[in-house]
Amino acid sequence: MSDASVITVDQYFANREGFINDERSLRREHARLSALSEAEARADRVVRQIRATEAQTIWSAENDAVPHPFPGMEFLTSRDIIVKTKLFNILTKMPKGALLHGHLDAMVNPRTLLKLALEQPAMHVRTPNTLNAASIKRTLPEFSPLPKEEWSPLTCLTHDSYMPGEWVPIQKARESFDPNLGGPEGFDNWVIGCLTINPAEAYVTHKTTDKIWAKFTSTFRVASGLILYEPIWYPYIKEFFHASIDDGISYIEARINFGYKTMCNAEGHNIVPAREWVREFGRAIRDVRREMKEKGREDEFLGARIIYTTIRRYTPDEMEWYLEECLALKQEFPDIIAGFDLVGHEDSLHPLIYYIPQLLRFQERQKELGIHVPFIFHAGETLGDGTPADVNLYDAILLGTKRIGHGFSLAKHPKLMQICKEKRIAIEMCPISNEILRLTSSMPMHPLPIIVNHGIPVALCSDDPAVFGNMGLSFDYFQVLVSSEISGLTTLGQIARDSLEHSTLEGEDKARALAVWEKRWQDFCKEVVALDT
């Protein structure tokens, strides 16, 4: 390059093309670019054209409700704009492949979850203080089904006579909710508000990662009282599967938090062990597959698995208990248990290093039992550089993690990126989650393009869509597409393909999943091309 001065303009342009292409060839979709079907190539062009047009029209227009909109801006502020774009509409129809990083307790639209709960006469609600206009914004409801003999005769949560801590049946609490607090609709909005993060919370009130995590964690406390109830658990999982299928997701590996150890049975007794949770999960898979087959749509749902998780808050001894439970479940449900992971705020809870003896022992035990439960660890979901949460990336890789959950700080690790590329350790990237939890302020600032340009496999994930409002995967794909000029529909296709490629599916199952996806992808591309004619 120090000889640049002796070359002609033509030579310069020729060198330049090779130089850029040399780097672009690292990207995972690159090899395919020269072998695209006609439909794929045209669909990619159509999508780029629509993106360019909408950047000029929708995203450059000043907007009363959203000052200075731009593609990839804060999701909660721009969601109403996104859903009106042609681009988003196209992506809702895209076959997404696998959803590999989603926490089960945040996978169903909260209004649907509330509706499921309102059908249950045993479900009760209480508050730790009296509710009024001043207190409602900081008061969380606690939900629990109660055994029939404990059903409450109370009828109102907001009456002067209500004593904090007293249970009220959920339906009655809703019906009698103080009209000054909005009546039944006010009840719904209050509960939904406690299950979700709103724009003011993410972008004004809480703003920093640490603060917003407190609100984020509280949504799970509220949701668990509703979900961990056998009569809700099964329809909740089916709802999750159906909504995912409607968004083009054909296979799922869901993280389930087994920290609570038991859930309530139909009679309201908190005695249902994890193996029943898993059994019901299996029943939901079979039933949804049968339903899809009956509709002639069996190719749209290939199944689901569970990544056993517990919270990185326990002592090493407690952790050992969970690890043993995970092994027992794997033995009983070898086709359903897909891996093991720790969840919770990496910046403030225990790093992987805290559990090394237990995690190594877990691997030894697998050898003894002749089973395989891969680690699929969260790591590097942090802004830190050299902090314990960031250093989790080293331990995840040393422990042989199959994929990395988030890997937000991976871009800071040249050697680890190289290893991920060589060993095909896919990164479960959750851009909207990261943005709402304030690791990034917008998509153009997100490290995803760094990972993609390095050629590291990416599986795009929604993380906790019930809390963030990014149901399905269409929103996450949208955010990726609008924040890179290099990426196009072909890139999204590669990410979808990689989600199946890096799932725990193996052998014929994986081959079938990929073949089925490939066929749907070509059909989808034809549909996109048809838009142009």
Place this chain on the structure above:
Amino acid sequence: MSDASVITVDQYFANREGFINDERSLRREHARLSALSEAEARADRVVRQIRATEAQTIWSAENDAVPHPFPGMEFLTSRDIIVKTKLFNILTKMPKGALLHGHLDAMVNPRTLLKLALEQPAMHVRTPNTLNAASIKRTLPEFSPLPKEEWSPLTCLTHDSYMPGEWVPIQKARESFDPNLGGPEGFDNWVIGCLTINPAEAYVTHKTTDKIWAKFTSTFRVASGLILYEPIWYPYIKEFFHASIDDGISYIEARINFGYKTMCNAEGHNIVPAREWVREFGRAIRDVRREMKEKGREDEFLGARIIYTTIRRYTPDEMEWYLEECLALKQEFPDIIAGFDLVGHEDSLHPLIYYIPQLLRFQERQKELGIHVPFIFHAGETLGDGTPADVNLYDAILLGTKRIGHGFSLAKHPKLMQICKEKRIAIEMCPISNEILRLTSSMPMHPLPIIVNHGIPVALCSDDPAVFGNMGLSFDYFQVLVSSEISGLTTLGQIARDSLEHSTLEGEDKARALAVWEKRWQDFCKEVVALDT
């Protein structure tokens, strides 16, 4: 790593240390870590300790004026907190080495610049509309010295009789400034507000890169009327040098925008050509060096050079004119002209590719003339991925750039990072500038740790401190230090050393600069250690 399960806990920890160290060894300060002087090693520990303490005290305390403060947060909001920290106080005393990326028209405290202007009877001011409480926020002053025969008899800018576009002597305009607009102090605040970006503009009103650039650019229009006047030019440059020296900067390569072609002479005629600008710059260097020598502080200022710049807005033909002027200046002032660059908003103005024939010709001309004027290009000061501004990085490197200005998007380029590392192309990183211009929302989100961890040389720079309020380099070093656990004082020392190493100094000059810096560094470390005892 797939054999992780057969190892013992002790083996794991041993492997882990080597594994982490293997990656850390890429960092440029790594080789030094095992050979630190006792003072350096202790100073590094002292600084880490103070950082940890202040993270818990100053940055974790809720603060009425600054909600949710955290280390590395928005600079304009946190500046008042930063200046009170012990850490910042230490860094003001650190020998910084070279300042390699600073635009001359934004290098002097705007209050000082205004004071220089108020001493000039020829300096006039006008506005394009009448000033009142409603209009003042969106009205920019225009400054210009006038020839004596054109000096204005008007005495007030804010009187009802003022007609937009009429010149008023600056001193009179200030004295008679409407008391309802704050009187003389209101005049000062108005002018300063037009020369700087305030927190509300950066973080509320403008917020996105495109919007804040409009405000940013306007500050240069205002400042140019004051600076491009020979009686101000020379003291302005001296002020810049002295303030830099006070902050520990010992050598400077300043970018000067020669786009205007001429400045006003003492008599107010706009006829002073670029060669006189450079000559006066040279006089300021000599005078400041002499002054420093007289104070027995000659080691604190080794000199300064000019990177010739013009705006990436001109036609290729116009650009050729500037390139020729740059060559002529290099021939006349071989020790002062250090390189060539294009400035202005990369996202909206012309990319390097637009000027390839002219830039290649510039290199040929150098061969003909037997001189060397390296390119030192701005490139990748953008959030884009594959946009023309991002692609500037390829052209900068293909054209043999000596360093890269900003390189904000470099982290998205694995091959280019490798080249920068191998060919020692230093990145002039300007973290506070990037944050205020909304490429990043805070320092923990800034790509600097990625570049540092890859082992690419970094020169830390202030860019436009008069506009941003980050005078000197102490603020930028502070922001870097508080947003990485890996980085410590040793890292900052390496960055300072690299600024000299990657300057255009050569041979004995460079050796002397490094030796002088090394001595000052050791003294500084001893000072830091003394804080601890």
